Amino acid sequence: MRPSRIPTAQLGRLLTLAFAFLLTLGLFAPQSRAATTAPQERPTPRSFPLPKSPKLPDEHRPVPGEALTGGQDSPRAGTAPAAAPEKQGKAQRSAPNALTAAVCSPADFAKTGAALVQQVRSVDVACVNSLFNLDADGAAKVFREDQMATVADALRTASASYDGTNNAAIGQLVLFLRVGYYVQWRFPDRVGAYGAPLKSATRGALDAFFGAPRSKDVTQANGETLAEAVTLIDSARENARYTGVVKWLLNGFDPTTGGAMWSAVDNTRTVIERGTELPEFIAALQADPSFATAMAGLVTRNAAGLTGSDLATSIGIQLGSLVSFPELRPQARPLVKDLIARYPLVGASGPLTMNLAWYAENKDKGNCALYGICDLPTRLIPLVLTVDHTCSPSLRVRAQDMSAAELADTCTSLANQDAYFHALVKDGGPVAGDQNKRLEVVVFDSYYDYSLYAWSIYDIEVDNGGMYLEGDPSKVDNQARFIAHEATWERPTFQIWNLNHEYTHYLDGRYDMAGDFDAGMSTPTVWWVEGIAEYVSYGYRGVRYDDAIAQAAQGTYKLSTLFDTTYENADSTRIYNWGYLAVRYMLQSHPQDMTALLAKYRAGDWAGARTLLTSTIGTRYDADFAAWLTACGTGRCGSLQQAQAPLCTQADTRxxxxxxxxxxxxxxxxxxxxxxxxxxxxxxxxxxxxxxxxxxxxxxxxxxxxxxxxxxxxxxxxxxxxxxxxxxxxxxxxxxxxxxxxxxxxxxxxxxxx
Missing domain, CATH: 2.60.120.380 (Jelly Rolls)
Structure with missing residues (x-):
């Protein structure tokens, strides 16, 4: 991750997920805040973002819900059925339904006309679900446009006599259409284009189904088919046409709604979320302000059941997305403002309120006063960061939840790392003019909490594994700050993710790198900046860096190439794994060169340091580095020979x-x-x-x-x-x-x- 000024974040498609996987979630940071009442000690955003744990998939907003992969280009396959409401969530669009696939032959569906319809109706839903797994050849045989239109026409005819159950296998017909839209998205060249004939046929089928009186039965039997039909709205990109159906479901949901009817309402999230990508959907909502009111009403009717993972929270967050559109702001603003004011910022309602605040601040910029959130950072700090502990005059810990023992261990770990670092780099004290005498370590209770609150409190991007804010080290009252979260996947062991790496950035900036971060980046220094942070993190903790050793075995880069690493020309593997390898090799094999190089870094002689790396050293060590990599790739990386202190001379050996x-x-x-x-x-x-x-x-x-x-x-x-x-x-x-x-x-x- 690039340690630079915070870039403008771009919000992608909005994914609604399940609370059981909160660790997978993140949030794009805002641009600069519109508020003018930020905390007094907020530093300028010279920042070092850290990589996430590989246990955390990429996701960019702290919306509650099930972990997903995929993004703007995911297919419109929609929600898979689930066994029970508490398990229900949006299945990733790049995967088949959650049903257990029956044993059936895809070749049986390579038919047309009435024979195809009969085949679909003759098998169970799980068998149709297995067609999600078709390869390109199978998809081309089963889901051509004429075959899809035939099944859509059959659904239209069957819907005329729909009795609220699946006696006529309407559920299989609906699911077949869903699968078709999915596999056509995966293999468009093989399946062929879907055009006006299928669009007309699908509209006719959905019109007939939703027009059938029994499609509004509030029963388990109807809910199973209705839930699939709601998802088909989105699969067919007919979100704008059926806003009335979605609104009916939103208005009917209350705490007594359960089973498959719950799933039907839950699937409206997909229709709303993906619908905001379609201009015609935005136009439909603009023409019908009662749609937004229905979304807000679902939240307020179900407020007693807010947990952060519930449907009301998810729908409320989708309401927040409407302020992204100028056409919808007049109707969405008062509703979003009301929900923000109505529910607490922390606790069960925190995911709802903080996401709405995120939308208000980032998608309706300059109007924080309208929503009453200009002072949000100031209000959040005492509510969220309830622990305030001083380790020493130079080190303070602010935390969401840490025990006395965890605080003591953290303070000790950092103090001991300080000694390890100084013994390693052999500095002579802080670089000239550096005033970063104090570091504040902020620890959120989880990655989810970090993503939920840190963007507002500290005005940072949080789609990362932590952030070091250097501030302006030339200012006497500067406050350096490391914002982190607990590695909850390591529990019951307490661990702050990236603590030692990020603390090294603080030490390196204070004792090795003259000036601020921007000055240090005037020439390529990334190999050292990230490499030394990785080296100290792993070396101090005595942990084997398996990823870097695996990279060493591949021998991908020359040492002279690594000296040219920047955040723009390198991926995370080169920046972190190979930065570590380059720094380790140089410290172990050429300490005299490192002494000369660090002297130039400490003096701010960036041009001189660059000349030393590219001319004095140049390619001279490339062959030896390659040989060292070969040995290191087998685990024989060697060790750093630290200079020993002289023997004590007192007669008493104690x-x-x-x-x-x-x-x-x-x-x-x-x-x-x-x-x-x-x-x-x-x-x-x-x-x-x-x-x-x-x-x-x-x-x-x-x-x-x-x-x-x-x-x-x-x-x-x-x-x-x-x-x-x-x-x-x-x-x-x-x-x-x-x-x-x-x-x-x-x-x-x-x-x-x-």
Missing amino acids: QYDKNCRRDGVAATTGNYSYMFVYLPAGVQQLTVTSSGGTGNGDLYYNGSSWATTTSYLAKSTNTGNGETLTVVNPPAGWVFFSLYAQQGFDGVSVTTQY
Whole structure:
């Protein structure tokens, strides 16, 4: 994802989805807000968006509902039947119905005239449903326009005597037509065009069905066929012609509606949603303001049942889409305004209210006062981000829901990463003029909550996995901010998605890259900016980067090519996986070149850095990089050789001093190796690390008294002996720490730095 100024978001087609898959959802960010009452510390949008988890499909609005793939070019196949209302959702248009397909032969349908009609009527609905899976050859034999028109004519004739049940196999006829529109969309060249003859025949069939008195029976039997017929409206692109049918269903829905009749009303979402893509549908709604009123009425009648995943929420959100059209704004504005004012911004009504606010702000720009949402960000912060925790003078956490233990672990993780980063890049402090002394980490409870609220509170694009807002680092009061969400798919383990990657952007911007983000992008630096963030994220956590190692085995890029990476000329694989590989190789194999390069980055000598990469280094390392990739692709990537601190010299082997280490530290299982160090006044940060050796030692710190497993202020308890503790503003005088032997350890190195 491109870390740049937030681009203008383009809203695509509007997908209504099921609440059970909230993690799959996202939201396109607005352009600049129309409101003038944003939070005082909102930074300028110099931003680093992060990739989503691969567990989150691409979807761009926080509408509740079932996870879908597909977009504007999906076929108009519509909703599949479902077994029960609580399972009902919009099936993706690139897939067959949700029914279990019966065993039947597609060749049996390669007929014409009365023989085809008889075949369709003679099988069950599941058999017809299996035709969604036809390949191009099969579709060409079964769904030519003349065959479709024949079945449509049969549906028209049968509808004249429709008795409200499927005794005449009307459901199979309707579903056959739905399948035909779907496979013709998939294989237009093989099936052939659908033109005026089929359009006329389908209109006649739908007119006859919806005109039949029993098609309005509020029964399970009628609902099953009616639900399919409603979807056929959209499949045939007749959305404008049957707004009266949709309005009737909207007006009739209430909390007692269930079963297949619920499905029939639910399928109106497809007709409305896809209808907004058709000018004739917009014209029909403009001519009949009562349609929008029916949508709003469905919401208010069913408000007691709002859950965020319910039909009323979905229809209400579709009402919001109407303000996108100048012709419909006069009728939609007061209805949307009323719903926004009527229901809370958080809780069960949050998905409805926030989506309506999104439409109001993004599709009716400049009119936030009309909807009463100009101060929305200010109102949302205390409602949504109820946790406010200070880790240190330079680090604050705002969260939707984090326990005391989760907050403490997050603060410790970031403090320890700080030490890891500095040891890696060997900086000499902040770059000249950088005032990013404070970082605020914002943590939403889930990706869904992030997409639902962060766009408004922070004026960002949220179709990503998090966002670092650098602000203007030259301003003394600048507030850098990382906006993130919990990785809910990792529960019960608590994890903030992309936390370590994004924190590296903050550290890198403060200690390695002069000026602001735009300055750093004046020449191609993406290989380093994203590569170091990935390297630290994986290296600090001790996690194997399988995706990057798999890419190494492919040997796709030369090192000299990666130096030219930009957000415009590269995909996410090159930016993240290959950025990591390039940075890892250079840090491990050519640290002297990296020292020279970072010196230029820190001085803002972008032209000099570019010359170093393209001329001084040029293609010189390409062959060695290729050999390294071959080894790395098998898991033999090597390791970074960190410079060791000198040995401590005090006679008491328990005593440490500034920037020194002791080797051969040991203890038997259940016992301690006790240690201490004297700190002068004014030490801002003490870092203690342990590494190497055998066994498993855990590191504990306890300030001015001996550190044990029951008496400590901080701890690091990883598997093995790789432990790090960073203590901010420790007290002056003697402070104590220890290694506790979960398993007897020997040959461990312990280092103190301050």
